[in-house]
Amino acid sequence: MPSRSGLVVRPVASLLSGIRSLYQRPPNTIAGIDPQNWGSPFQPVAPFGPPKAEPRAFQTWEGQNLIFTPRSDSDYTAADLKALATYPLARICLENVKDTVSRAPWEIQMRPRPGETRNSVQSRARDHKDDLILLNRFFEYPDRQHNWQEWLRPLLDDMLVIDAGSVLLRTTTRGDIAELTVVDGSQITRYVDELGYTPLPPSPAYAQLFWGSPWCNLTTDELVYKPRNIARRNTLSSCLYGFGPTEQLAPEIQIGMKRLEFVLSYYREGSVPGVIQVAPRGTSPDRIVEAMEWMNSQLAGNLAARNQWRVIQGFNEPGKPEQIEFTKEPLLAGLYDEKHIREIAFGYGTSPQRLMKMIRTEGKGASDAAEVEGTLPWVLWVKGVVDFIIQRKMGMVDYELSINPYAEPDPLKNAAALTMLVSKAILTPNEARKRVGEELRPEPEADRLGVIGGQGFVPIGIPSVQAGVFTDEQGNVKPHPVSPTSGIGLPKDHNAGRNGTPASQEAGGGRSTGRNVGIENGRESLDGKKNFTNGSTRRLTQIY
Numbered sequence: 001m002p003s004r005s006g007l008v009v010r011p012v013a014s015l016l017s018g019i020r021s022l023y024q025r026p027p028n029t030i031a032g033i034d035p036q037n038w039g040s041p042f043q044p045v046a047p048f049g050p051p052k053a054e055p056r057a058f059q060t061w062e063g064q065n066l067i068f069t070p071r072s073d074s075d076y077t078a079a080d081l082k083a084l085a086t087y088p089l090a091r092i093c094l095e096n097v098k099d100t101v102s103r104a105p106w107e108i109q110m111r112p113r114p115g116e117t118r119n120s121v122q123s124r125a126r127d128h129k130d131d132l133i134l135l136n137r138f139f140e141y142p143d144r145q146h147n148w149q150e151w152l153r154p155l156l157d158d159m160l161v162i163d164a165g166s167v168l169l170r171t172t173t174r175g176d177i178a179e180l181t182v183v184d185g186s187q188i189t190r191y192v193d194e195l196g197y198t199p200l201p202p203s204p205a206y207a208q209l210f211w212g213s214p215w216c217n218l219t220t221d222e223l224v225y226k227p228r229n230i231a232r233r234n235t236l237s238s239c240l241y242g243f244g245p246t247e248q249l250a251p252e253i254q255i256g257m258k259r260l261e262f263v264l265s266y267y268r269e270g271s272v273p274g275v276i277q278v279a280p281r282g283t284s285p286d287r288i289v290e291a292m293e294w295m296n297s298q299l300a301g302n303l304a305a306r307n308q309w310r311v312i313q314g315f316n317e318p319g320k321p322e323q324i325e326f327t328k329e330p331l332l333a334g335l336y337d338e339k340h341i342r343e344i345a346f347g348y349g350t351s352p353q354r355l356m357k358m359i360r361t362e363g364k365g366a367s368d369a370a371e372v373e374g375t376l377p378w379v380l381w382v383k384g385v386v387d388f389i390i391q392r393k394m395g396m397v398d399y400e401l402s403i404n405p406y407a408e409p410d411p412l413k414n415a416a417a418l419t420m421l422v423s424k425a426i427l428t429p430n431e432a433r434k435r436v437g438e439e440l441r442p443e444p445e446a447d448r449l450g451v452i453g454g455q456g457f458v459p460i461g462i463p464s465v466q467a468g469v470f471t472d473e474q475g476n477v478k479p480h481p482v483s484p485t486s487g488i489g490l491p492k493d494h495n496a497g498r499n500g501t502p503a504s505q506e507a508g509g510g511r512s513t514g515r516n517v518g519i520e521n522g523r524e525s526l527d528g529k530k531n532f533t534n535g536s537t538r539r540l541t542q543i544y
Contacts (some may be wrong), residue, residue: 002513057197073236078164085246086251090256097350102148160244163243164241203473293348349376350375425450
């Protein structure tokens, strides 16, 4: 990206270079403890570390950086996890997650400051329109070859399979970021400093392997390595490398692969034939072989002939039943298969509804909502990676990525949702038109919040005397006590009923059943008398 004048980003490493240590060692004794007292807890054992010892991130091995094989003591290597991800059910869920996240609408927008209003954010966005256009154009093709969806899919795949999403920052000679390239996370080895933390620049923090050997070193300014889930599990690899959903589901996936192998063998090989006929005693072997060869030659490999009616020669005497056994079970699926599908789908955050035997129409809405909620952690991870690059690596701290995973792909459902939001005074008509990509309307009413009732669209806070209704601040449409024939201003008769007649005549019998309300310079009087102090009246906005 082009360099921005006036912007200076100082790495954290340069700030820490002048500080000897961020850790202040406390004394080795606890104040107030006397070992001579009865029941004394005694003083703790003095630490055996060197005088300059500081807290460590985790227990590292001596010569840790000499071990350049990733996941050296893990149960599953990166190659093992990629092999497990080829299991058809796991791959279906993986691709569904990638489809859901990559198709979600996204946009680089201004980052709200604490306590900042939406109008203020939009005002700042107008002032920085050029930077917003520059960032959005850049992330449309982050590596200058693939668009956003194509660039995001391999990054998501590495996160879901090995939890090692890696982005290489390729810069110009001036240090400006030119492109973001997704690299294979299985080839990245992590280094640690003396305390077990990731080394800061200019020290190398990572090494890229080439056929298992270190090829080149990389700093944190050159590579963004973002495991999503570091879950320490009594292994050194679990302290450095991520624990993705594929590794979490590894035992279940292995069972599924064995079961799939069993089903495949059921149809391809085995010693149990489909039909066994028990010939009676005394039948000659030549006659049995002749019958078998004739039947197999007629039906082997011919699916159409197998389903046709056929008469064969029997071996029993007339009037006696033949002994024929059909050995193949009618079904190979059981209750475990449904449980297996649910566990795999839940582990990857997708809905198993479309994979189940029965699809209930009434549960489709709940299924879609569950799928969005399941993939929401992956959306937040993508947002965190991109925000880290924009704010920390590009130095543009006032910008962020906005992704909407709740966008409805169905146009009919989307139209119904927007209609509801407009009718409930949540969105203005122009805001709804902007979401569907239509041109904004120039009428002032298009930028006002309002509700849609039986009388049509009624803006909030503006009385509609002609329509006979008005809208309060909560967006509720209520009957207007002013007659439609009386005009927009105050009626001539303040005691007029809803039909334009005095309230005393509306109920009949010459008695008034309604409450007489008068408006006095910011006050209401129940007797209806005109007692104005200066002849002016308050603007009529709400009358109950």
